[in-house]
Amino acid sequence: MVRKAFLGLISIAALLVIVGYLGQFHRGADTVAIGRPVFGMICILGIFVARSLTLRFAFGTIALLAISTVAVSFLPQKSGGDIRVYSKNLWFGNKEYSAVVADIEAANVDVVMLQEVSVHNNPSLQQLKAKFPHQHVCRFSRWSGIALASRLPFDGDPICSDSRAVLAAPILLKGQRVWVASAHIPWPWPHDSSENEKDAISLLSELDGPVILAGDFNIVPWSGRVGRIAALTGTQLAGPARATLHLRNIPLPIDMVLAPGGGSLEMRPLLGSDHAGLVADLVLWPK
Incomplete structure (x- = not known):
């Protein structure tokens, strides 16, 4: 039950990462993108919580996409x-x-x-x-x-x-x-x-x-x-x-x-x- 709740939370975070890339369709997506670093960190948990290799790969890919696109802004x-x-x-x-x-x-x-x-x-x-x-x-x-x-x-x-x-x-x-x-x-x-x-x-x-x-x-x-x-x-x-x-x-x-x-x-x-x-x-x- 606890695992399912965690997976639900992580899935929502992954969805919000994806939504944050859709600003050209609605400006609300740009507001969602503000939370991308947090959502990306939550997705990392999915690598350890999910049992399915497919889900682990999906969460890991979304986490990498989120964190890398944020991190590049902070490079000197x-x-x-x-x-x-x-x-x-x-x-x-x-x-x-x-x-x-x-x-x-x-x-x-x-x-x-x-x-x-x-x-x-x-x-x-x-x-x-x-x-x-x-x-x-x-x-x-x-x-x-x-x-x-x-x-x-x-x-x-x-x-x-x-x-x-x-x-x-x-x-x-x-x-x-x-x-x-x-x-x-x-x-x-x-x-x-x-x-x-x-x-x-x-x-x-x-x-x-x-x-x-x-x-x-x-x-x-x-x-x-x-x-x-x-x-x-x-x-x-x-x-x-x-x-x-x-x-x-x-x-x-x-x-x-x-x-x-x-x-x-x-x-x-x-x-x-x-x-x-x-x-x-x-x-x-x-x-």
Whole structure:
């Protein structure tokens, strides 16, 4: 009886691993994918609990698939030397924005991507103006602005998605036009975010040339959402993934940076926000 109960639990975990790969059909599957590391570990138990060799093989295969696709996000990468960026969800109520500005300046980056730029923390952009004079903000509400600030000049007009999702601006880097984008896409499900993700895809599909994308994706790196965006933009995740948000003590790596050749990440302090910042040294032109 106990064995059957365990097998039932393990079978449910295995099913949830599989469901987590179906995000292209329903965004609820991307939410299920958050639990993939846990479900994969539960499937390992099936190797020891199941009596049938077929079941043991099935559970072992699903466990390997789950754990390997999660683990790859946490592998370190070599630093890229093409561009250095800073990304952070400021948190709309953050009044310690001067500390964030000091951290940005100390990081010696080329481009800054900010999310939840609100009426409370909006002065941070003015404080950055001297060193990052090329700026643009997409204002979706009093609390949900997305911003980008750059040392490098814009090479055209920045654009905003129709709903809260992405801001993209072309910059001139080493004589070439490169798109840098700040992202803040809501939770995939049960949050009603289908239009936000569609708007992100619509904007990103119009960008010509190399793309750098950083921000708060509100989903884990191994999700279908991130995979679809990476495939669309011809980018890969910089690594290793970092747990930038702790939701009820659960570490979640939902802030990330993507570039054509990936790159290395380091995490910055919270500084009045619920999200840690990220600094990434990226590869734009892989050899």
